[in-house]
Amino acid sequence: MTDTIDDPTEDLPAAAGEFAEEYPEVWEAYSELGEATADGGPLDDETKRLVKLALAIGTQSEGAVHSHVRRGLDEGVDPETLKHAAVLAIPTVGFPKAMAAMTWIEDIAE
Numbered sequence: 774m775t776d777t778i779d780d781p782t783e784d785l786p787a788a789a790g791e792f793a794e795e796y797p798e799v800w801e802a803y804s805e806l807g808e809a810t811a812d813g814g815p816l817d818d819e820t821k822r823l824v825k826l827a828l829a830i831g832t833q834s835e836g837a838v839h840s841h842v843r844r845g846l847d848e849g850v851d852p853e854t855l856k857h858a859a860v861l862a863i864p865t866v867g868f869p870k871a872m873a874a875m876t877w878i879e880d881i882a883e
Contacts, residue, residue: 786840819845822848823854825837826845826855827858830859831865833870839880856875
C-alpha cells in the first residue's frame with residue numbers, strides 16, 4: 774500500500790498493520806465482523822468501549838487494553854471511567870492482574 778492518505782491501516786499498531794497489508798481480505802472480513810458485532814445490539818458507544826476494555830483486561834491483553842483506552846479517550850470517555858473498569862476487575866481477575874491492567878490504562882490515559 775503506497776498511498777497512506779486513504780490507507781485504513783495507517784493508524785494500526787505495527788503488527789496489525791503488517792497483517793492487514795499482507796492479508797487484506799482477511800483484515801477486511803475481520804473489520805466487517807467488528808462492525809457487525811458493534812451494530813448488533815442496543816448498547817451505546819461508551820458502554821461498548823467499556824465492555825471491550827473489560828474483556829481486554831480479563832484476557833490480560835496489554836495491547837488490547839492500550840487500544841481500547843486510546844480509542845475511548847478519542848471518543849471522549851473520561852479517564853477515570855476507564856480506570857474504573859480495572860477497579861471493577863479486582864474481584865473477578867484478582868488484585869495483581871487488575872493492577873497490571875490499571876498500569877496499562879495509565880500508560881495511555883496519563
